[in-house]
Every structure is written in C-alpha cells, then in structure tokens.
Amino acid sequence: MLKNGLFGSLLLAATALSGCAYAAAPVMGTIYTSVKHGDTATGVSNAGAKQGESCATSILGVVATGDASVASASQKGGISTVSNVDHRSMSILGIYAEYCTVVYGQ
DSSP states (O other), X not given: OHHHHHHHHHHHHHHHHOOOOOOOOSSOOSSEEEXXXXXXXXXXXXXXXXXXXXXXXXXXXXXXXXXXXXXXXXXXXXXXXXXXXXXXXXXXXXXXXXXXXXXXXX
C-alpha cells in the first residue's frame, strides 16, 4: 500500500511539474515549428546593413536562458542604428524551443 501511495505521489508530482517548451511565433506546430517573422522597420536605409542575432532557449518550459533582446543583437552585430528587426522561432515536441532576435542596421 505504501509503495502504491509513493508511486502515485511521484506520478502526480511529475505531471504537475512537467511543462512544454514553446517559443512565441505567429503560427505554431504541435510537433515541430520553424518560423521566421518580421517585427519592426524604421525609415533608416538597410543598404550594406550589418546583422546581429541574439537568442533565448527553453527546455521543457522549465528552464529558460538567454538574451533575445534587440540591444544584445545590436551589440553582437556592431550596430548602432537599427533599420529593421526580425525574429526566428523554433520548437521541437515541446521539449526544446529557441527564440532569436535578428537586427539589421549600420
């Protein structure tokens, strides 16, 4: 009886603590998502633009790390004047997800 109660408690805890890892995207796939989408554009010319990218990841919706900010992407690309911002989203079975900000500019 004690073993059944312990097993039931562990199963309940595992179910309650489990999560799903999904990244924000304009469309979602349950099994797999890989989407690029635009977000912001300014009046600044994009000719000869540099590119910077920064990403954040999530595992099971329980652990999430990273910096997907425009500031981080701009710094990585050596960009001081942003012309436009795009995003990439990817998730696999709710186990792993990645959200990236891609910045273009001078």
